[in-house]
Amino acid sequence: MQHILRLFILLVGLFAGVGSYAADAAPKLTTPDDLGPQIEQPIEFPHFRHAGDAKDGGMQINCMYCHTYARRSMVAGIPPVQKCIGCHQSIESVRDKPRIKKLFEYWEAKKPIPWKKVHDLPDFVRFNHERHIQRFYFQQDRPYQEVCGYCHGDVKKMTVARRQKPLTMGWCASCHMKDHPISAHSTKTGHGPNDCFTCHK
Amino acid sequence: MKENDFNRRDFLKVLGWGGTAVALSGCGNTSIQDGQEIVTSYVTLPSYVIPSIANYFNSTCAQCDAGCNIMGRVREGRVLKAEGNPNSPINRGKMCGLGQSGVQAHYNPDRIRQPLLKGQAVTWEAALGAINDKLNGVKGEQVAFLTGGMSGHVQALFGNYMDALGSKNHFSYEAISPAVLRVANKKAYGMAMPRYRIDKARVVVSFGADFLGAWVSPVNFAQQYAQFRKGTRPEGRGVLVQVEPKMTLTGANADSWIGIRPGTEGMLALGVINALGSAGIKLPADIAAAVKDYTPERVGVNTGVPFERINKLATLLKERSPSLVLAGDAAEGYVNGSQNALAIAMLNHVLGNVGKTVEAAASVPFPQIAPTVGSRSSLNKLNDGLAAGKYKVVFSYGANPVFSAPAAMKFKDNFVKADFKVAFAQYLDETAQAADLVLPLDSAMEDWGTVVPEYMAAPEGSDADTYAQMSFRQPLMQKLYPDTRGVGDILLALLKQRKADEYKDFEDFYSYLHNAVLKNKVALGGKTTDDDDIFWDETLSKGIVPLKGVAGSVSAKMSAADLKLSPATGTDTNYPLRLIPAVSASMRDGRNANEPWLQESPDPLTTVVWDSWVEIHPKTAAKLGIAEGDIVEVASKSGSIKSQAYLFPGIHPDAVSVPVGYGHEGMGRYAKGVGANVFSILDPVFEQETGELALNETNVKISKTGQRVIIVKEEGPLGGSQDGRPKIAVQVQADKVDLSKEV
Ligand code: SF4
Numbered sequence: 001m002q003h004i005l006r007l008f009i010l011l012v013g014l015f016a017g018v019g020s021y022a023a024d025a026a027p028k029l030t031t032p033d034d035l036g037p038q039i040e041q042p043i044e045f046p047h048f049r050h051a052g053d054a055k056d057g058g059m060q061i062n063c064m065y066c067h068t069y070a071r072r073s074m075v076a077g078i079p080p081v082q083k084c085i086g087c088h089q090s091i092e093s094v095r096d097k098p099r100i101k102k103l104f105e106y107w108e109a110k111k112p113i114p115w116k117k118v119h120d121l122p123d124f125v126r127f128n129h130e131r132h133i134q135r136f137y138f139q140q141d142r143p144y145q146e147v148c149g150y151c152h153g154d155v156k157k158m159t160v161a162r163r164q165k166p167l168t169m170g171w172c173a174s175c176h177m178k179d180h181p182i183s184a185h186s187t188k189t190g191h192g193p194n195d196c197f198t199c200h201k
Numbered sequence: 202m203k204e205n206d207f208n209r210r211d212f213l214k215v216l217g218w219g220g221t222a223v224a225l226s227g228c229g230n231t232s233i234q235d236g237q238e239i240v241t242s243y244v245t246l247p248s249y250v251i252p253s254i255a256n257y258f259n260s261t262c263a264q265c266d267a268g269c270n271i272m273g274r275v276r277e278g279r280v281l282k283a284e285g286n287p288n289s290p291i292n293r294g295k296m297c298g299l300g301q302s303g304v305q306a307h308y309n310p311d312r313i314r315q316p317l318l319k320g321q322a323v324t325w326e327a328a329l330g331a332i333n334d335k336l337n338g339v340k341g342e343q344v345a346f347l348t349g350g351m352s353g354h355v356q357a358l359f360g361n362y363m364d365a366l367g368s369k370n371h372f373s374y375e376a377i378s379p380a381v382l383r384v385a386n387k388k389a390y391g392m393a394m395p396r397y398r399i400d401k402a403r404v405v406v407s408f409g410a411d412f413l414g415a416w417v418s419p420v421n422f423a424q425q426y427a428q429f430r431k432g433t434r435p436e437g438r439g440v441l442v443q444v445e446p447k448m449t450l451t452g453a454n455a456d457s458w459i460g461i462r463p464g465t466e467g468m469l470a471l472g473v474i475n476a477l478g479s480a481g482i483k484l485p486a487d488i489a490a491a492v493k494d495y496t497p498e499r500v501g502v503n504t505g506v507p508f509e510r511i512n513k514l515a516t517l518l519k520e521r522s523p524s525l526v527l528a529g530d531a532a533e534g535y536v537n538g539s540q541n542a543l544a545i546a547m548l549n550h551v552l553g554n555v556g557k558t559v560e561a562a563a564s565v566p567f568p569q570i571a572p573t574v575g576s577r578s579s580l581n582k583l584n585d586g587l588a589a590g591k592y593k594v595v596f597s598y599g600a601n602p603v604f605s606a607p608a609a610m611k612f613k614d615n616f617v618k619a620d621f622k623v624a625f626a627q628y629l630d631e632t633a634q635a636a637d638l639v640l641p642l643d644s645a646m647e648d649w650g651t652v653v654p655e656y657m658a659a660p661e662g663s664d665a666d667t668y669a670q671m672s673f674r675q676p677l678m679q680k681l682y683p684d685t686r687g688v689g690d691i692l693l694a695l696l697k698q699r700k701a702d703e704y705k706d707f708e709d710f711y712s713y714l715h716n717a718v719l720k721n722k723v724a725l726g727g728k729t730t731d732d733d734d735i736f737w738d739e740t741l742s743k744g745i746v747p748l749k750g751v752a753g754s755v756s757a758k759m760s761a762a763d764l765k766l767s768p769a770t771g772t773d774t775n776y777p778l779r780l781i782p783a784v785s786a787s788m789r790d791g792r793n794a795n796e797p798w799l800q801e802s803p804d805p806l807t808t809v810v811w812d813s814w815v816e817i818h819p820k821t822a823a824k825l826g827i828a829e830g831d832i833v834e835v836a837s838k839s840g841s842i843k844s845q846a847y848l849f850p851g852i853h854p855d856a857v858s859v860p861v862g863y864g865h866e867g868m869g870r871y872a873k874g875v876g877a878n879v880f881s882i883l884d885p886v887f888e889q890e891t892g893e894l895a896l897n898e899t900n901v902k903i904s905k906t907g908q909r910v911i912i913v914k915e916e917g918p919l920g921g922s923q924d925g926r927p928k929i930a931v932q933v934q935a936d937k938v939d940l941s942k943e944v
Contacts (some may be wrong), residue, residue, distance in 0.1 A: 037235050069251050069252055072254075073252060077242070077251075078240055080242055081242070081243070112242055115239065116238070116239060116240070117238040117239065117240045118233045201922070
């Protein structure tokens with residue numbers, strides 16, 4: 001009897017597994033299931049204040065003002081502390097806010113801020129920001145918030161970033177299989193590369 | 202099996218039903234890790250740094266003495282790889298495998314991380330204090346300095362420190378160096394290290410100079426060789442003849458390989474001169490007289506090279522001018538080594554190559570930074586002094602004689618006689634282990650320095666005869682360990698113990714170097730009006746400082762008076778085989794043996810990895826009943842080693858060869874206990890004029906131990922035929938090949 005029970009537990013586990021796979025198989029827009037965990041950061045960075053729309057009290061700063069490498073490098077880059085200070089040293093009004101105080105503490109100690117990585121792909125995956133930004137932002141002329149949002153969600157409404165998409169291979173492939181216009185001024189379309197070695201090298 | 206464990210068979214059953222699905226669901230979110238890793242951004246960042254995109258910084262390779270100029274590929278603050286600097290006249294943008302392994306010297310897990318006093322970790326203060334104490338009451342002549350080859354500003358500081366201590370005992374030691382050649386060249390050409398122009402020669406005859414593998418400046422020569430082999434060259438495609446008892450990488454590339462009897466290279470050269478005379482080349486009277494007795498027939502008998510081949514070689518040299526004749530390790534390593542080299546150099550004179558393919562090289566205008574080259578004769582002097590108890594304090598840097606001196610010299614026993622031995626070391630190698638105080642060094646990728654190469658290659662151009670250069674070594678990344686120090690920094694600290702006032706302005710070696718370079722701005726190619734900072738930055742970013750060197754000249758004539766070729770030493774009936782210690786392109790003298798890439802890269806000829814081996818001619822092996830993989834004992838009068846037998850037709854039947862550099866007893870996990878140390882069994886026989894250890898003068902006997910192994914090698918069981926694939930070329934059984942008859 002115990003034997004049957006054990007087998008049963010295994011089977012249930014298996015079908016649960018298959019079930020979750022089936023759910024992943026058809027990627028969809030953000031659902032609570034795709035949400036990554038809430039991550040505590042050393043400084044609770046308010047993305048909405050920086051990138052948010054003016055009507056919501058944001059400053060509408062382009063994502064690539066801070067994540068400046070996204071258009072020319074594999075990684076988008078976390079801005080050096082110097083960059084934060086560059087603006088904040090002349091923004092007296094918020095100087096006494098706890099978060100800014102903390103920022104200046106790091107700066108004065110010349111210590112980097114140990115940010116937690118939110119979008120951390122496994123080491124065998126090579127994702128290239130530059131290719132995506134060049135294609136969608138520069139060639140297709142899409143708005144930057146939309147382009148970054150394909151993978152990162154609506155960051156301009158967040159405080160610290162939280163993963164919004166599954167970032168699984170099936171999810172990547174679902175977009176790569178779609179036809180996209182080659183550029184803003186062309187009717188030609190093409191899809192993303194489908195070769196294993198493009199991402200696994 | 203425990204009661205509650207799932208039964209393995211059940212598990213497999215389930216997996217069988219839905220294995221694919223399970224495997225696929227494994228690709229789900231599980232491998233995305235949110236918030237696990239820390240992404241450390243910079244505090245400040247120079248504008249040229251873009252994360253994930255590499256920057257290149259120029260520096261200088263420290264893996265051998267050729268001093269190739271390199272660029273370190275640096276990404277996110279870590280050095281990842283080295284490339285050749287394309288503006289270097291030495292290596293012109295290329296590097297060798299040994300150089301590539303430099304990153305493994307830097308990231309090596311066995312680096313020493315703290316000063317060690319009698320094996321105990323101590324602070325730098327304590328370490329430097331101990332040196333100061335031990336020097337108390339010790340006279341200058343009781344202090345000895347043992348170093349490898351050196352140059353540049355570190356050498357200048359060493360000199361200053363020696364002066365401060367009043368010591369004149371500098372022993373510069375290299376286990377493998379062209380020391381005999383330097384002396385012979387000085388006599389023959391008037392300069393120790395002329396420029397060899399392989400690229401201009403129509404034929405090169407190399408007497409055991411492995412210039413594509415391990416000789417002098419291999420990357421430079423390999424590039425010249427590429428030119429030399431081009432059919433589109435105005436001189437046409439060059440012909441290479443290699444004469445040596447054991448085939449080297451260069452020998453394997455030659456059009457014709459002559460497996461000569463060991464030690465008779467000089468005689469062959471004289472035979473060729475004789476044959477050239479008969480063929481109508483006008484010989485100066487003294488040279489004609491000197492070679493009169495060396496008829497090809499007689500030389501043929503002595504060297505084992507058929508006299509027809511000698512005549513053929515003479516014809517080839519006569520018809521294809523200019524040519525170049527090189528004398529390398531294989532010709533030098535005998536009692537009559539310098540005579541061999543001299544006889545070979547004479548060929549260049551007779552053929553009119555001097556001035557054409559043997560060019561004068563310039564030297565640097567600052568003697569303090571000019572290279573001090575190492576040799577083995579200096580080790581003999583140090584060893585004698587140590588044995589006599591002359592030295593109380595010994596400093597050792599960049600040399601490992603406890604490993605590379607023949608056991609018969611008893612170097613270690615003599616070394617430990619000194620009261621206090623200080624080793625500057627990156628690894629706990631054999632010499633560092635025998636030292637009382639070990640000072641951990643920065644790696645060459647963390648340290649500052651300048652290098653002046655011994656072999657001074659020049660770019661093409663009219664001022665090539667006054668071209669000399671100094672190369673910069675700069676840190677390619679921050680230190681990995683907080684408690685290692687640069688050799689220059691240590692020397693400065695030691696100098697401050699003696700002459701605090703003179704050195705008080707220099708906080709560290711960087712400031713010393715910075716100051717020394719800016720003081721000589723004009724001599725280093727700047728203008729007095731140049732801004733100091735800009736000049737410094739530009740100099741560093743180029744990595745190469747061309748200097749207006751002191752032009753040398755090569756002597757157009759050579760007299761035969763110096764030449765008294767003594768016959769090669771005979772064999773010994775008890776020890777019937779000649780041992781040839783081989784220098785491989787990646788292992789060289791073994792100082793880099795703890796870099797696993799070098800152990801892992803197959804020897805170019807035998808393809809063996811991670812071990813030493815004994816090369817035996819198949820005929821000799823058949824006589825002794827030895828098959829590949831037999832563990833054999835190689836015994837000389839001075840000791841014995843055991844290693845695996847490898848049958849190889851590219852060796853004289855009366856010789857066996859074992860690569861040097863293996864068989865470390867210390868150093869680190871990748872070097873220790875791998876292979877056997879052939880240096881240890883060399884007989885203490887010395888070259889008669891220079892006092893260099895005659896590396897090829899050891900006779901050995903070989904016996905089977907009864908053990909066998911399967912050799913770990915790349916080439917596969919049949920020497921190249923790949924399992925199951927059709928043979929690419931007709932195969933000749935190894936014991937049927939006679940390479941001396943091929944071509
Ligand atoms: S020959 Fe090789 S090891 Fe020697 S300096 Fe050049 S690159 Fe480095």
